[in-house]
Amino acid sequence: MRPYERTHPWLKFQLDLRRASKELWLRLGEAQSKCEHIAGTPLKPATGQKLHQVYLAKGVLATTAIEGNTLTEAEVLQLLEGKLHLPKSKEYLRQEIENVVKVCNEITSDRETSDGELTVERIRSFNRSILKDLEIPPDTVVPGVTRPYSVVVGPYKGAPHEDCDFLLKELCSWLNEPVFRPAKEERIAFAVLRAVLAHLYLAWIHPFGDGNGRTARMVEFFILLSAGVPSPAAHLLSNHYNQTRSDYYRQLQFASSSGGDVFPFLQYAATGFVDGLRSQIEAIRVQQWNEAWCNYVDEQFGERPSASQLRQKNLVLDLSEHDDWLTAEIPKLSPSLAASYATKQAKTISRDVNSLIHRGLIEKRGTRVRARREIILAFLPPRKQRS
Numbered sequence: 001m002r003p004y005e006r007t008h009p010w011l012k013f014q015l016d017l018r019r020a021s022k023e024l025w026l027r028l029g030e031a032q033s034k035c036e037h038i039a040g041t042p043l044k045p046a047t048g049q050k051l052h053q054v055y056l057a058k059g060v061l062a063t064t065a066i067e068g069n070t071l072t073e074a075e076v077l078q079l080l081e082g083k084l085h086l087p088k089s090k091e092y093l094r095q096e097i098e099n100v101v102k103v104c105n106e107i108t109s110d111r112e113t114s115d116g117e118l119t120v121e122r123i124r125s126f127n128r129s130i131l132k133d134l135e136i137p138p139d140t141v142v143p144g145v146t147r148p149y150s151v152v153v154g155p156y157k158g159a160p161h162e163d164c165d166f167l168l169k170e171l172c173s174w175l176n177e178p179v180f181r182p183a184k185e186e187r188i189a190f191a192v193l194r195a196v197l198a199h200l201y202l203a204w205i206h207p208f209g210d211g212n213g214r215t216a217r218m219v220e221f222f223i224l225l226s227a228g229v230p231s232p233a234a235h236l237l238s239n240h241y242n243q244t245r246s247d248y249y250r251q252l253q254f255a256s257s258s259g260g261d262v263f264p265f266l267q268y269a270a271t272g273f274v275d276g277l278r279s280q281i282e283a284i285r286v287q288q289w290n291e292a293w294c295n296y297v298d299e300q301f302g303e304r305p306s307a308s309q310l311r312q313k314n315l316v317l318d319l320s321e322h323d324d325w326l327t328a329e330i331p332k333l334s335p336s337l338a339a340s341y342a343t344k345q346a347k348t349i350s351r352d353v354n355s356l357i358h359r360g361l362i363e364k365r366g367t368r369v370r371a372r373r374e375i376i377l378a379f380l381p382p383r384k385q386r387s
Helices: 003-007 022-039 045-065 075-081 086-108 120-132 160-174 186-205 212-226 235-243 246-255 263-301 307-317 335-340 346-360
Strands: 362-365 367-370
Touching: 003 160, 003 307, 022 186, 022 235, 022 263, 045 075, 045 086, 045 235, 045 346, 075 086, 075 186, 086 120, 086 212, 120 160, 120 212, 160 186, 186 212, 186 235, 186 246, 212 235, 235 246, 246 263, 263 307, 307 335, 307 346, 307 362, 307 367
Parallel strands: none
Antiparallel strands: 362 367
């Protein structure tokens, strides 16, 4: 009997899917469907790149924030754009972020050629990259090398150090079994199971001297991306864990204290993943709506609008940046409109507004106006007019 079998008997490397609840299967099926939806959504390259950057920033921040990194999402975005300036005392925060970004980018670059096989060396490589150039105790932590001592994290004791190498091999062998890598129609659903189990078991084993949580989340990202999950969506599990941190630790604790009942953790993770996918689809829908509306407005004024038409077009597009009725003076909506109307009289503004009403692009009630962006939603159900 190996030491871990006495101290960590819940490390069974087994999953009886007959015990999975209907709710879990529903969430996994929805995850498969929504990931395919996102992957097949057409967006302008600039819009797609923007969304990629935003969710990369969210995911990278979540991966590090859950372990104490205090940079904000805005600062991480600045870092990705090469614009972040930090005092020397905070440079280690930048290094933590840059290390995770590098791993994410490498996984993304290799996704077309990767077979998705999880190996011990791959896990070690993630840990080495995550800890690169960070100030860690050199006498106790060697990046990418399993720890030669026992560890306690909060109330939890990691698996016996003499078993860490063996347990990593067992984990990879188990998660590479055909049951976790089915036909394309189910690949993403089972990849979610595989990714979450990898995360959970790495948290239990705690094989390295440092960076175990970040390593586990990079393994998750690798598994999801290799299975065809779109890169923005592959960050959603990390976001979920970070946003529900207290529940995350509670679920981890229950999974071990229950003797290895992984299904509550799987349900918790799958539910958060699907919630994130729903929010992501809504964000993409808004982007598509904005693009379609701008295209529609452009069509209304033709390829060579006159000076007055160009002014009117800018007016309706600036109004479109606001969802509600506006009572503010129109020239104050934006600097460009202020410049356009600087030498114009009030009747010019009135004439432009009436022209846009005639075109059906805006509506007016008393002194309030709004853009009618909803007119391009072909299947919008009937609803009460906003007052």
